[in-house]
Amino acid sequence: MAGISAPSRVTSVDVARRAGVSQSTVSLVLSGKGRGRISARTEELVRAAAAELRKLLDELEVYASSLDVDHLSGTDAAKLLKLASEAESVAASIKVAAARRVESANVHALVGDRDAVSYVSRSTGLNRADAKSLLQTGRELEQLPETSSRFRRGELSCSQVTQVARAASVDPSAESSLLALAQRDSVRALEVESRRVCAIEPRVRPKSFLSVTPEGDMTRIHGRFRTEDWAKIAPGLESLQNTIFREARKSGRRDNPDVYRAEALVKLVTEGGCRPKNHLNVVVSYEALMRGSVENHERCEVPGVGSVPVSVVQDMANDCYLRVFLTKGESISAFASESRYIPAPVRAALNLKDQVCSVRGCDAALGLQLDHRQGIAQGGRSIHGNLAALCPHHHQLKTDNKIELIGETGDYEIKWLVEADSGDVTRLW
DSSP, X not given: OTTOOOOSSOOHHHHHHHHTSOHHHHHHHHHTOOBTTBOHHHHHHHHHHHHHHHHHHHHHHHHXXXXXXXXXXXXXXXXXXXXXXXXXXHHHHXXXXXXXXXXHTTHHHHHTOSSHHHHHHHHHOOOHHHHHHHHHHHHHHTTOHHHHHHHHTTXXXXXXXXXXXXXXXXXXXXXXXXXXXXXHSOHHHHHHHHHHHHHHSOOOOOOOEEEEEEETTEXXXXXXXXXXXXXXXXXXXXXXXXXXXXXXXXXXXXXXXXXHHHHHHHHHHHHGGGSOOEEEEEEEEHHHHXXXXXXXXXXXXXXXXXXXXXXXXXXXXXTEEEEEEEEETTEEOOOOOSSSOOOHHHHHHHHHHOSSOSBTTOOOOSSOEEEESSOGGGTOOSSXXXXXXXXXXXXXXXXXXSEEEESSTTSBEEEEOSOOOTTOOTTOO
């Protein structure tokens, strides 16, 4: 679904959807060939729908061309951003539905394209992977009326719809919980839950693939890996990425995490077999480990990667140093310390539990710092339940007594302890 945006022109598919008729009917009306073959009422509906959509787009284009964001306050810009995101979602829902109709009507065959993916890719400017994802989401939404309805109302982003549709098409009973999660948490948290649902209800999955496309003096890499394949790569890549991140911070360099990941990939490949064994954390239900397979809601997960078969974990023992956390239910054994020092077992368990900042909605994953919810001076202890990972930004706000973290440890909400500045837009929503 990446790259979906509002269409730049009204197509016959858009008009057909608006008027509630077929695309062929629209083509006949607009080409002037419908006289005697289509009722006057239907022709009127088609022309009215086309005119209405064109008017909406014209008004939006006029507004966009006359918009001067430099004259907006920070608060007004934040409100405009939210409204534009809702409008983008509404437009994307039309695009998804139209693409699905193009596929079912075999429009690609009429214009000589190889398949529906090729037609959608050429018509929308999307690459084939995104066009294929667009069509897949359209097919999945046909069986998910609640998700589809929220998408059309602009309540869900394209990324959220993709994750909900993927998982709910595998397990329809999970749709409500996924929608609730999308409402309250980050896209990353939704992705994790989507992968978990898909792992519980396995289905035939495609093979891993990797495509390489030259783009001037750069090269674009696009791929998708099965979870068990990625689990063999991710630990080493993450370890190198964290090392590069720390070295960059020491030298005063600040880059996007994707930059560090690209550097880590180059280093991982060029070092080859000379690199040391990676340490790999695995969370696995005791019963699943004993049985050799996962059933119901048992867990066998590589944090940051997702659910993997128990057999894959057993095979990886030859290539990695495994740190296995056995669970019964949802709990992981915890360790305690009376000092500020955090013992290695506790730190390892926290790294497992908190892979992103513990503030709800914050996806920061690099440079996480462990925080005592109740300070040592106030009688707090270095135990699993009193510690959580925070990103440097939220940790500094808490240290400066600007915010208080409320709620469950690891799923904090923010309570501000200072007055907002006049231009502060961080608390609007």
